[in-house]
Amino acid sequence: MYRFLVPCGIAILLMNCGNFSNTNKSIVSNPQELQNAIQKAEAGDEIVLSNGIWENVQIHFYGTGTEDKPIKLRAESPGQVSIEGQSCLKIGGEYLVIDGLYFKNGYTPNNTVIDFRINQDSIANHCRITNCVIEDFTQPNRFNADHWVEFWGRHNQLDHCYLAGKFNQGPTIRIFLSGNEHIRNYHQIINNHFGPRPRKGGPRAETMQIGDSFTSMTPSYVNVASNLFERCNGEVEVISSKSNFNEFRNNIFLVCEGSLVMRHGNYCIVDGNFFIGSDKSQFAGGIRVINTGHWITNNYFYKLKGDEFRGPLAIMNGIPKSPLNRYNQVTDVVVAHNSWIDCESPWHISVGANMNKRDVLPASEIRSARPKRVVIANNLIYNHQADDQPLKNYDKVDGVLFKNNIIDNQKGEFKYNGLEQQEVSLEKTSEWLFVPSADQNDALESVYTGFGFEDIQTDIFGNARTDKNRVGAIAGSAANSIASFDKSKYGAQWFSPTSSVSATQTIDVTPEQNMSQIIGESSSGDILELSEGIYQIEKSLPIDKKITIRAKSKSDKVSMIYSGAQNSPLFEMYPKGNLILDHISITGKRDQFAIATLERNMSFAYNIHVSDCQIHNFSHILKACKGSFADSISISNSIMKNCINGLELAAETDDRGDYNAEFVTITHCTFENIQKNVINFYRGGYDESTIGGNLLVENCLFKKCGVKEKSKILLKTRGIIHVNISNNSFQNNPVVLVALLWGEKNNHHGGNQFTKSGIIRVDQYLKQKLVY
Numbered sequence: 001m002y003r004f005l006v007p008c009g010i011a012i013l014l015m016n017c018g019n020f021s022n023t024n025k026s027i028v029s030n031p032q033e034l035q036n037a038i039q040k041a042e043a044g045d046e047i048v049l050s051n052g053i054w055e056n057v058q059i060h061f062y063g064t065g066t067e068d069k070p071i072k073l074r075a076e077s078p079g080q081v082s083i084e085g086q087s088c089l090k091i092g093g094e095y096l097v098i099d100g101l102y103f104k105n106g107y108t109p110n111n112t113v114i115d116f117r118i119n120q121d122s123i124a125n126h127c128r129i130t131n132c133v134i135e136d137f138t139q140p141n142r143f144n145a146d147h148w149v150e151f152w153g154r155h156n157q158l159d160h161c162y163l164a165g166k167f168n169q170g171p172t173i174r175i176f177l178s179g180n181e182h183i184r185n186y187h188q189i190i191n192n193h194f195g196p197r198p199r200k201g202g203p204r205a206e207t208m209q210i211g212d213s214f215t216s217m218t219p220s221y222v223n224v225a226s227n228l229f230e231r232c233n234g235e236v237e238v239i240s241s242k243s244n245f246n247e248f249r250n251n252i253f254l255v256c257e258g259s260l261v262m263r264h265g266n267y268c269i270v271d272g273n274f275f276i277g278s279d280k281s282q283f284a285g286g287i288r289v290i291n292t293g294h295w296i297t298n299n300y301f302y303k304l305k306g307d308e309f310r311g312p313l314a315i316m317n318g319i320p321k322s323p324l325n326r327y328n329q330v331t332d333v334v335v336a337h338n339s340w341i342d343c344e345s346p347w348h349i350s351v352g353a354n355m356n357k358r359d360v361l362p363a364s365e366i367r368s369a370r371p372k373r374v375v376i377a378n379n380l381i382y383n384h385q386a387d388d389q390p391l392k393n394y395d396k397v398d399g400v401l402f403k404n405n406i407i408d409n410q411k412g413e414f415k416y417n418g419l420e421q422q423e424v425s426l427e428k429t430s431e432w433l434f435v436p437s438a439d440q441n442d443a444l445e446s447v448y449t450g451f452g453f454e455d456i457q458t459d460i461f462g463n464a465r466t467d468k469n470r471v472g473a474i475a476g477s478a479a480n481s482i483a484s485f486d487k488s489k490y491g492a493q494w495f496s497p498t499s500s501v502s503a504t505q506t507i508d509v510t511p512e513q514n515m516s517q518i519i520g521e522s523s524s525g526d527i528l529e530l531s532e533g534i535y536q537i538e539k540s541l542p543i544d545k546k547i548t549i550r551a552k553s554k555s556d557k558v559s560m561i562y563s564g565a566q567n568s569p570l571f572e573m574y575p576k577g578n579l580i581l582d583h584i585s586i587t588g589k590r591d592q593f594a595i596a597t598l599e600r601n602m603s604f605a606y607n608i609h610v611s612d613c614q615i616h617n618f619s620h621i622l623k624a625c626k627g628s629f630a631d632s633i634s635i636s637n638s639i640m641k642n643c644i645n646g647l648e649l650a651a652e653t654d655d656r657g658d659y660n661a662e663f664v665t666i667t668h669c670t671f672e673n674i675q676k677n678v679i680n681f682y683r684g685g686y687d688e689s690t691i692g693g694n695l696l697v698e699n700c701l702f703k704k705c706g707v708k709e710k711s712k713i714l715l716k717t718r719g720i721i722h723v724n725i726s727n728n729s730f731q732n733n734p735v736v737l738v739a740l741l742w743g744e745k746n747n748h749h750g751g752n753q754f755t756k757s758g759i760i761r762v763d764q765y766l767k768q769k770l771v772y
Contacts, residue, residue: 065095164195193491202658205234211243216264285310372399380472657687
């Protein structure tokens with residue numbers, strides 16, 4: 001294995017390489033050999049990067065190939081050339097191919113990892129990235145924006161690649177339309193595996209963005225086909241289409257906490273896609289519609305439970321005379337021959353209607369333009385459990401024509417003509433695929449033939465609708481379906497995203513041992529079992545992996561006494577840190593933090609789970625620093641006493657829609673004599689499409705807390721979308737408000753008891769700073 005150190009400022013020009021007959025192949029083993037090979041290369045040649053680690057390289061690959069003799073830059077062995085450190089790749093020219101590279105253990109020093117242009121005057125056309133992997137190549141700070149792949153020019157292609165783990169701000173893939181040389185581009189994004197994209201905790205984390213608000217009325221013709229999108233949870237939009245004439249065909253969206261969104265632009269085709277949810281996810285979305293002229297046909301939706309912006313089908317209200325960056329009215333859209341199976345409230349019409357917020361929003365933000373000239377026809381809704389609200393309407397539904405739609409197992413009466421209750425027979429052919437039975441009656445065979453419907457010639461599996469047309473996405477046989485799809489068919493063939501998990505060890509620890517050394521030498525997933533006694537900790541314990549620290553026996557009294565420096569944490573959370581504490585008592589000296597994140601470079605999320613513990617005498621129980629993000633924080637059956645602050649999750653004060661944790665769950669706990677912020681969970685900025693921040697406080701006791709809290713609010717939850725404060729007891733807390741909840745959002749309370757502790761107040765609307 002070679003390790004090459006190349007200053008980031010060096011530009012490497014690769015010209016005239018190919019892989020066909022009579023090629024001149026140059027194998028290069030260091031940067032100088034690479035430079036020499038570039039200078040001698042002619043059309044049809046290829047340059048082969050020798051296996052090894054190429055670190056801190058900025059590769060500028062330029063040349064002019066032909067369709068028959070493309071210039072090729074490839075790995076000696078696919079996957080064994082790793083591009084690491086602060087590295088990137090830029091492409092400029094015609095008919096260039098990149099094959100087999102592996103980007104890992106680093107991040108780009110520029111705005112992109114792979115860029116289909118070198119500069120404004122050197123763009124790529126007819127170029128291809130294939131069989132490559134970009135994994136966890138994310139910026140140290142989640143607010144440092146970049147894109148992993150930028151498309152410029154025309155007729156470029158990304159295929160059979162795997163991209164996963166982008167945590168920082170900015171879409172994973174971004175297609176630019178800035179200038180005539182970039183429009184009508186016909187880019188191809190096909191057969192890729194877009195692996196998990198972690199929750200970012202705010203907007204600006206799409207997996208794909210095609211165009212932007214200010215080029216949204218330009219023709220694009222991007223083709224996104226036969227890709228697997230798996231757990232792409234960065235934000236509410238998995239794909240944000242912001243240009244005209246794009247096509248999305250035969251993709252699989254597997255438990256993605258977001259939607260395929262026609263955000264701007266017109267005349268898109270969404271055909272033959274699978275949207276697969278899960279009983280474990282309440283946030284998996286489908287398709288969201290804005291603008292005009294889209295055709296949404298032959299799509300299959302299964303167990304999607306997202307609501308409103310993440311509804312299985314969400315058709316939005318628009319803003320009259322909308323500016324380019326907001327919401328245009330939905331017009332002339334067709335939704336036909338789709339199937340919704342076991343989806344909760346599959347149709348959401350006039351999502352985002354907000355005419356009742358005229359007092360807190362400017363007129364330019366009021367979405368009062370209802371959808372019009374929309375046809376919803378020949379669709380199938382099938383439920384194993386009755387659905388009492390198959391359609392949620394947030395305004396009048398007077399601009400939508402419903403024709404020949406069928407629902408099985410509806411609860412209650414549907415008040416619009418065109419959705420009829422009928423019994424339908426479906427057969428389960430896989431975990432998530434239900435197809436019409438062979439002996440299906442004629443219920444599905446009465447179809448509406450509207451204008452242009454003759455162009456819907458096949459079903460989701462390619463069966464001809466001229467042979468047998470039916471309501472729903474499936475008209476014929478599913479024998480050749482992707483019902484049991486093989487993940488290995490997507491992405492780079494040499495790469496398997498399934499990583500081996502080492503066996504966890506249980507390590508016995510005594511008070512005499514060095515806790516920091518033991519944690520440092522442990523593997524992720526290990527369990528440290530502490531014998532009874534007092535553990536003196538003098539320096540912060542870094543948590544950069546999954547570590548469980550628990551008492552050896554529930555009958556043992558295990559105490560950790562922290563004597564570290566002022567404003568230092570006992571447990572310091574690093575990226576990917578996962579701390580599990582069980583049956584431990586931890587005590588500080590009043591001026592430190594029990595748990596805190598790094599002050600900078602929190603490049604990935606962390607997790608904290610505390611149960612049956614006692615936390616005493618700290619400045620903060622948990623302090624989240626700016627740029628940090630916890631995917632999950634849970635505290636249960638624990639006692640927290642005599643601390644100045646409790647949980648401080650309010651470092652994102654820029655009011656851009658960002659926040660410091662996704663799920664915060666506190667149950668069966670006691671908070672006593674927490675003087676200031678008992679819970680301070682904050683999300684600022686009016687970003688209506690951010691559907692995040694979840695807080696559950698249940699069956700807890702709050703006693704003598706908030707004595708020095710200036711806001712006189714015990715539990716601060718400003719801007720958090722989902723809040724539930726239930727069945728708690730508040731005793732002798734000298735505050736005015738226990739909580740101020742946001743009635744318009746999913747904020748709830750009930751079953752609480754108050755003794756000299758103020759009240760919970762609900763304000764229906766919250767005035768916020770506009771993000772856009």
